[in-house]
Amino acid sequence: MKSFLRQTAEHLITQHGFDELREVAIVMPSQRGALYLKTQLAQLGERPFLSPKIMTIEEFALQMTDSELMDPISLLMEAFASFKEVDQQVDFDRFVSWGQLMLKDFDVLDLYLVDPVQLFSFLSEAKSLERWGQEYGEDHPEKFITENTKAYFQLYDHLLEVYLRLKSRLESLGLVYRGMAYRRLVENLEKGIALTKNFKKIYFVGFNALSKAEEEIIRLLLKQGLAETLWDADEYYVKNKFHRAGNWLRNYAHPASQDYLARGPFLWMGKHLLEDPKKVQILGVANPSAQIYVAMEAIRQWAYTNGDQEQVALVLGDESLLDQVTQYIGEFKDRLNITMGFSIKKTQVFSLITLWWELTQRGIDGRFPMSHFMKLWNHPLVQVYVKYWSKQNPIVDSEWLQSKLGTDSLYVSFETIKAINIPLLHHVLVNVESDFSEILGHIKGFINQILRAYPANEWDEEAQAIQQAFDVCETLETSIQDRFPISFKSGKILLMQLLQQQKLTFEGPDHSSRTLHVMGLLETRTLDFDRVIILSLNEGSLPGTRKRESLIPTDIANMSYFSLPTFTQADAVTSYHFYRLLQRAQEVILCYVQPSEKSNIKEMSRFIKQIRFDWKKKNPNLILEEPILQLGQPKVQREEHVNRIEKTGDMRQKIKDGLQKRGLSASSVSMLMTCSMKYYFSQIVGLRDEKQSDDDMGADVFGTWIHKVLEIIDSEIIEKFQGNLDQVDWNDKINHLDDYLNQAIREIEKEKGLFELEKGFNYVLKEVAKTILENYLQASPQWESQAIELLVVEGSLETMVNISVDGETWPVKIKGRIDRMDRLGTNTIRIIDYKTGKVEQKDLKIGEDLMSELTSEDIKEKLFQLWLYKFLLGSELLKPSEERVDYLKQIQAENILIQPGIISFRNLGPKVLTENIEFSENQPLVAFLKESEQLVSHWVQRLIDPLAPFEKTANLEDCQYCDFKGICHREV
Ligand code: SF4
Helix, strand or coil, X not given: CCCHHHHHHHHHHHHHHHHHHHHEEEEECCHHHHHHHHHHHHHHCCCCCCXXXXXXXXXXXXXXXXXXXXXXXXXXXXHHHHHHHHXXXXXXXXXXXXXXXXXXXXXXXXXXXCCHHHHHHHCCHHHHHHHHXXXXXXXXXXXXXXXXXXXXXXXXXXXXXXXXXXXXXXXXXXXXXXXXXXXXXXXXXXCCCCCCCCCCXXXXXXXXXXXXXXXXXXXXXXXXXXXXEECCCEHHHHCCCCCHHHHHHHHHHCCCCCCCCCCCCCCCCECHHHHCCEEEEEEEECCHHHHHHHHHHHHHHHHHHHCCCCCEEEEECCHHXXXXXXXXXXXXXXXXEECCCEEHHHCHHHHHHHHHHHHHCCCECCEEEHHHHHHHHCCHHHHHHHHHHHHHCCCCCHHHHXXXXXXXXXXXXXXXXXXXXXXXXXXXXCCCCCCHHHHHXXXXXXXXXXXXXXXXXXXXXXXXXXXXXXXXXXXXXXXXXCCCCCCHHHHHHHHHHHHHCCEECCCCCCHHHCCEEEECHHHHCCCCCCEEEEECCECEECCECCCCCCCCCHHHHCCCCCCCXXXXXXXXXXXXXXXXXXXXXXXXXXEEECCCCCCCCCCECHHHHHHHHHHHHHCCCEEEECCCCCCCCCCCCHHHHCXXXXXXXXXXXXXXXXXXXXXXXXXXXXXXXXXXXXXXXXXXXXXXXXXXXXXXXXXXXXXHHHHHHXXXXXXXXXXXXXXXXXXXXXXXXXXXXXXXXXXXXHHHHHHHCXXXXXXXXXXXXXHHHHHHHHHHHHHHHHCCCCCEEEEEEEEEEEEEXXXXXXXXXXXXXXXXXEEEEEEECCCXXXXXXXXXXXXXXXXXXXXXXXXXXXXXXCCCXXXXXXXXXXXXXXXXXXXXXXXXXXXXXXXXXXXCEEEEEEEECCCCCCCCEECCCCCCCCCCHHHHHHHHHHHHHHHXXXXXXXXXXXXXXXXXXXXXXXXXXXXXXXXX
C-alpha cells in the first residue's frame, strides 16, 4: 500500500517533472516528514535532480518575511525591558516566573490573529468582575476588591502596552518571535507584498488543525493561484460529522465553510479505515513496564514472520517510558531509529546541577551544612572527577576527605574547602549576592571540570548530556551579556527552565533507512507504518492531560469571538493523529495500563472505547481482539450514540444493580430529572467526568477549597475542644485564614494538580475565599444562643431500603455525605451542608405537602437533600447504639429532634436555612421513616418505568456544562 508521502512524491513529479521541482516549495508540519518526503522523491528519481525546497511552516513564515527568530532568553529580556518602560516597579525576580507565560500568550495571540486591543480590554478589572459575578452567582462582585486584587488587575492593564512596545523593540532589531512572523506574513499577503522568494508553486502537505494565521497564509496564497493543498484524509472520520478526528478536515473540505482551504474535493480521500483488512489487538496490562514486554514480544514475532524490512512504529503515549524502552530495545539496534528526545531532566548532570544550587544557596556565614556538601561529593559525576583527580594527586577518597573535614562537625567552612584545594570544589564557593554572570561562570567551570575528567573511551549519553548542559550555560551567558544585573534566584529559574527544555537526541544522520521507529504520537505526522504499537493508551496520556498555562483566564480563551484553541480542539488534534496513524497499518497493538487504587493511572483511553463501539462495526474487515480481560472497566453500550435507551430486561437488571451499589442520592435524583441520559452515563455505565486540569480553578474547585478550610477548622475544634464551639477563639481563626487556605489548597492539589495561587485569576479567588470565610466566621458564632457541640465533619451516612418491585425485593442504597453534624442545646441534632453557591429559603419551600414536592418532576434538589439527611440520620438513630456509626453511639435517641440545614455563603442573612421536614404535622420519626420508604419506592418505579426510556434532554443549556457532552455529541 502506498504511503501518503509516496503518493505526494508521485503527484509532485507528475505535476512538475524532475527539472521543475527545484522551483517548487513544499511546506510540511514537521522536519521528520520533510526528511522522509525527500527520501521518497530520491527513490523515484531516474537520475540525479535538484530537490524542491522542503520546509516546515515556521521556516516558511520566517523565510517569506525575511525574519530571524530571537532566542527565548533574549526575548524574555526584551519583554522585561518593555515591561519596565510601562511599570517601573516590576522587578525581574517576580517577572521571571510569569514572563514566559506572557510571551506564550503573545505568541498564541498572533498565531490566532486575535485583536490585542479587544482581548486585553476583556481582562480589565471591570470586565473580569462582571464575568466572575455571573459565573459564581454574585450580584456585587466589586465588594471583593482589595489592594492585592488591584495589583493583579494592574498587570492586565499593562499587557497591551507591553505587547506593542515589545513588538516595536523587536522590529527595530530585525527579530521576531514565531507568532509575530506568522502575523507579519498574513499582513504582507493582505497588502499584496510579494513573498521574499519566488516559487512556481507552494504545496502545503499533510496539515490538520491549523492556527488562524496558518489558515490565512494558505488561503491568501491559494487566492493568488500560488498554492496547492494536499491532505491525508479518510472517509471514516471526515464523513462522520460527529467524529472529532475530522473536525478540521471537514471544514477545510467544505466550500461553504469559512475555513474552506481546498480548491475542490480533496485529491485523495481514503477508505482505509472503513474497508482495509486490519488486525487490531487491545491489551490491558497491570503496570506501565509490562507494556514494554508486550511490545518487545510483538516486534520479535513480527520480525520472525515478516522479516525486518517492514516499517514498524513503537509509539509511546507516555514519553517518560523512553528510558525503560532504551534498556530493552538494544536487541534491535541495527534497525532502530529513536526519534524521541530523552529529557535532560532524567540525566545525572541535571541532578548534579540541582544539588549544586541546593548547596550554594545554603552557603551562609561562610559555611555549608555538612550533609549537603557530602551529598554533592557523593554524586556519581563528582566521583568521576575525584577518580580522575586522584590519578595525578594524592589519593582522594571519602576517608581522605573525612580526615580533612573532621568527623563530628555539622558544617564545613569555605576556608576548609579552599584548603583542600581540589579545583572542582572552588566552583561551589559562590557569593549568592553576586551578579548572576559571575555565578554562571562558576556553574560552567564546575561542569567543564567534570567534562574534562570524563574518560574519552567511556563517552556515552551521560557525557553528551554534560556537554549539552555546558552549551546551555554558554547560550545563557551570551543572552544576558550587557543587560541588567540578574539575581541568584532569577538566574536559577532561567537556567533550570532552559535545561528542562533540553532533549538528548538518539537520531543519527543515516537513520532514515531504518525500519523500527520509537516515537511520540506527534512525530508520526505524515508518516505511515506497516505495523504499529501504541503504549499508554490511558486518559491523561493519550489524549493528554488537559492542562493549560496562560495568563488569559479560561472563560475568555474559550470565547468563540477570539477563536483561541480550546481543550476540545486539543483532543481533536490527538484524535486525528491517532486515527491517521492507523489508516495504512495492517496490524496494530493498542496497549493500556489497567488503573488500580494504588496508582494514579487513569482509565483506558476514549480512543479504545471508540474503536470498540464505532470503528469495529463500520469496517467489516477489521479483526478486533482483546486477549486480556478488561478488569474493572465499565462496559459502555453501543447505544451510547443514540438518543434514547430503552429499559429492557437487561437494563432493568443494571438499574437494580446500580441501586444496590451506587444507590440514590439527592444529586442522582436531580440528575435523573434534568437529563435521564446523564443519569444513565453517570449511574448505570459509571463513566467518570471529563474534567480538565487547569491552572485556573473552576467553580467546583473553588467550592471544594472553601469546604476544605472549614473541614480543617472544624476538625481542629473537635480535636482541641471536644467540639465545643464556645471555647473557640474565632479572631485567631480569622487571622490565620491565609494559612488555612494554603493548607487546604495543598491537600486539594494532591488530587487535582497544582494551582498556583500567585498566578492568574486564582489570586483573586483567594481574596474572595478569604472574604467569604471571614464573613462567615465573624457572623456564625452569634447565630445561636444555645451551646453547640460539633460531632463530626466530613462524615457519611447510608442505609438500605427494601423496595418491592413486581413481586421482587430490590435493596436500594440511600446515601449522603455530611459536611458537619452538631448538637444544638441538649436535644437537637443538626446536619449541615455548606454551599458556596446561593441558596434561598424559596429553594426549600414546601408548597402543598412534602410528598408532592419530592415526587414532582420539577424537584427541588435542596429540599430533597434535607429530607435525605433527616431520613439517613433518623434511620441511624433507630438502630441499637452499638450498631451505629461511632459519632452517634453516645446519643440518646429518645426525644431527639433532627434538623437538617444548609449554610449558604452567598446568603448568610437567614443563618442556617432549614425547613420542617415531615409528611404530616407532628409526625413521629418512625412514621416519617415509613412514609419515606414510599418516596424511595416512587423514584425506583420512576427509574425503571419502561415508558420513560433514558433520553437526552431537550434543553441544550443543560448540556453546556455536562461532563458527557463529548460522547453525547452535544458539543456546544
Ligand atoms: S450532554 Fe446533554 S443530553 Fe447528553 S447527557 Fe449531558 S445533559 Fe444529557
